[in-house]
Amino acid sequence: xxxxxxxxxxxxxxxxxxxxxxxxxxxxxxxxxxLIRLYIDSSEGxxxxxxxxxxxxxGDVLEVEEAVSGAYTxxxxxPGLDRPLFTPAQYRVFIGSHVKVRLRTIVNGRRxxxxxxxxxxxxxxxxxxxxxxxxxxxxxxxRARLDPQx
Numbered sequence: 001x002x003x004x005x006x007x008x009x010x011x012x013x014x015x016x017x018x019x020x021x022x023x024x025x026x027x028x029x030x031x032x033x034x035l036i037r038l039y040i041d042s043s044e045g046x047x048x049x050x051x052x053x054x055x056x057x058x059g060d061v062l063e064v065e066e067a068v069s070g071a072y073t074x075x076x077x078x079p080g081l082d083r084p085l086f087t088p089a090q091y092r093v094f095i096g097s098h099v100k101v102r103l104r105t106i107v108n109g110r111r112x113x114x115x116x117x118x119x120x121x122x123x124x125x126x127x128x129x130x131x132x133x134x135x136x137x138x139x140x141x142x143r144a145r146l147d148p149q150x
Contacts, residue, residue, distance in 0.1 A: 007067060010065060011058055011061060014058055020040040020042050022038060024038075024039050033072050034071070037075045039078070039084055039086075040054055040076060040078065045078070051076040051078070054076045084145050091125050094117055095117050097147075100145050101141055101143070102141075107134060108132075110134075113129065118133055123137060123138065125138065
């Protein structure tokens with residue numbers, strides 16, 4: 001987690017300087033090295049040219065700062081309808097929405113949760129699944145996304 005926090009802190013000024021909001025950063029190992037994925041947003045929405053602009057600038061920062069060791073692929077993306085959630089503030093905006101959450105450890109006998117986001121404090125989020133409310137500390141969340149209901 002510390003690596004993602006450091007990458008976010010390094011890249012946020014560049015992204016915001018370009019007029020976008022950096023929602024979060026994901027880092028995944030791949031066969032060819034590491035995938036670094038940034039999610040950006042703006043009040044006007046995001047198009048491919050926005051992603052390309054941010055990618056060029058962020059790529060330069062990563063190279064100059066030597067922030068990623070070894071080979072890596074940089075991907076810049078809009079959040080989409082199944083928007084990922086990274087911070088307590090982002091969770092709070094979507095209270096009442098359906099979410100899917102993958103956990104690093106088992107909570108209440110589960111590693112995956114899907115339900116209604118009922119609450120979000122600075123320490124944990126609460127997911128309602130049927131009659132059960134499950135409190136999940138953020139430090140055990142591996143990945144969380146909105147789950148659009150069609």
